[in-house]
Amino acid sequence: MGWNARLIVIAVGLASVPMVEFAVDLVNEDENVVARSRQARIRLLQEIRLRSALDDAPVTESGWTTKVSKNWFGSPPAPPWWVEHEFEWLEVASDAEALMQDPPNRMLRISSDAVWWYNPTLGVLRARVPRQRDDLSSYELYARVNH
Numbered sequence: 001m002g003w004n005a006r007l008i009v010i011a012v013g014l015a016s017v018p019m020v021e022f023a024v025d026l027v028n029e030d031e032n033v034v035a036r037s038r039q040a041r042i043r044l045l046q047e048i049r050l051r052s053a054l055d056d057a058p059v060t061e062s063g064w065t066t067k068v069s070k071n072w073f074g075s076p077p078a079p080p081w082w083v084e085h086e087f088e089w090l091e092v093a094s095d096a097e098a099l100m101q102d103p104p105n106r107m108l109r110i111s112s113d114a115v116w117w118y119n120p121t122l123g124v125l126r127a128r129v130p131r132q133r134d135d136l137s138s139y140e141l142y143a144r145v146n147h
Contacts, residue, residue, distance in 0.1 A: 040077035040078055041126075041145070043077040060120045062121055062123065064121070065120065066092070076089055079127050081115075081129070087114060091114035091118070092118050092120060093118065097119060098122075102124075102146075106126070106128055107142070114128065129141045
């Protein structure tokens with residue numbers, strides 16, 4: 001291989017380094033968002049468990065509190081994609097959803113959707129996720145955050 005070809009290979013190789021770094025940064029940011037979402041979910045679920053154990057707490061037959069309040073926290077735990085004025089904070093499952101492990105709509109679509117879905121019958125808390133590039137990606141993100 002001649003010097004010109006070698007120089008071209010070296011130049012292409014050096015030019016691709018920033019693209020690789022950019023791709024790695026995107027993956028790291030994605031993992032960071034998932035980790036922060038999981039931490040917020042654990043923090044909220046721990047508080048729900050604590051409040052369910054209090055003597056004066058209104059609870060379901062299964063022992064889970066029926067009331068969850070943002071006022072329990074200085075700043076309410078939420079996934080990084082929650083914008084307070086854009087989406088609701090928490091939705092309590094309806095009677096029709098009492099035996100569901102996951103909300104019927106797992107993605108944030110309209111402003112009346114809440115970032116958290118809580119089922120006090122089963123003591124289940126799930127984070128709704130923003131829509132991704134396709135449904136499969138959205139469901140993968142949902143699973144990574146909630147399971």
